[in-house]
Amino acid sequence: MKNSLIVALDFASKKEVFEFLTPFEGEKLFVKVGMELFYQEGPSMIHELKEKDHEIFLDLKLHDIPNTVGSAMKGLARLGVDLVNVHAAGGKEMMMRALEGLEAATPAGKERPKLIAVTQLTSTSEQQMQQEQLIQASLEQSVMHYASLAKESGLDGVVCSSHEASLIRQNLGTDFLTVTPGIRLGSDDLQDQKRVATPRFAREAGVSAIVVGRSITKAADPVKSYHKFMEEWGGILK
Numbered sequence: 728m729k730n731s732l733i734v735a736l737d738f739a740s741k742k743e744v745f746e747f748l749t750p751f752e753g754e755k756l757f758v759k760v761g762m763e764l765f766y767q768e769g770p771s772m773i774h775e776l777k778e779k780d781h782e783i784f785l786d787l788k789l790h791d792i793p794n795t796v797g798s799a800m801k802g803l804a805r806l807g808v809d810l811v812n813v814h815a816a817g818g819k820e821m822m823m824r825a826l827e828g829l830e831a832a833t834p835a836g837k838e839r840p841k842l843i844a845v846t847q848l849t850s851t852s853e854q855q856m857q858q859e860q861l862i863q864a865s866l867e868q869s870v871m872h873y874a875s876l877a878k879e880s881g882l883d884g885v886v887c888s889s890h891e892a893s894l895i896r897q898n899l900g901t902d903f904l905t906v907t908p909g910i911r912l913g914s915d916d917l918q919d920q921k922r923v924a925t926p927r928f929a930r931e932a933g934v935s936a937i938v939v940g941r942s943i944t945k946a947a948d949p950v951k952s953y954h955k956f957m958e959e960w961g962g963i964l965k
């Protein structure tokens with residue numbers, strides 16, 4: 728998990744996923760399946776990616792009442808993915824029930840999927856957060872608060888931006904995972920992301936894993952782009 732580059736497979740179909748993955752033949756990627764792909768293709772997408780030995784982050788960002796999230800997590804545990812997540816805004820009871828659900832349903836002899844919580848989305852700016860969520864703290868304070876709640880609930884880490892990662896590591900320990908989307912090379916389009924950083928910045932901040940989507944998936948040469956990100960991130964090709 729540590730030092731991983733997670734590729735966001737934000738595609739609408741299996742066909743597009745495998746067209747994208749074919750040129751990577753022989754490389755074991757850490758991939759992220761999000762709502763767009765999972766809602767379209769469902770669990771069979773996960774089974775097929777596992778058959779190809781890819782590590783999987785199932786990014787469904789669960790956020791509901793504790794009972795619903797706890798029960799849903801049981802289903803995700805049975806899929807055998809490596810990493811799943813919830814929104815920290817759902818609260819401590821919800822996060823604890825999510826963890827219990829995962830622990831209860833992870834098959835014997837298998838490792839429980841790691842569970843992390845989204846703090847503030849990387850598409851949120853401080854101004855937006857204060858105006859739309861009526862949070863009067865700074866963005867850093869809000870992220871740190873949600874990260875502390877996640878740690879107190881027994882979770883393995885958080886999703887945050889690379890800008891908050893070193894503060895989280897200092898306060899909550901270096902074993903507490905920081906997974907950071909919003910990663911761009913200097914010349915890339917930011918699109919809808921607000922709190923962005925380069926892979927080098929993320930590495931220097933001690934981030935556990937970076938998430939990169941469109942800069943790789945929409946690149947003219949995705950394999951070349953992946954290797955460029957890996958080089959700046961200092962990741963290990965598998």
Ligand SMILES: O=c1ccn([C@@H]2O[C@H](COP(=O)(O)O)[C@@H](O)[C@H]2O)c(=O)[nH]1
Binds near residue numbers: 761845849850886940
């Ligand atoms: O705070 C968050 C949480 C999740 N994401 C997801 O990461 C990728 C980023 O894609 P890019 O194309 O590199 O912007 C995407 O799947 C998001 O759903 C995030 O960006 N921020």
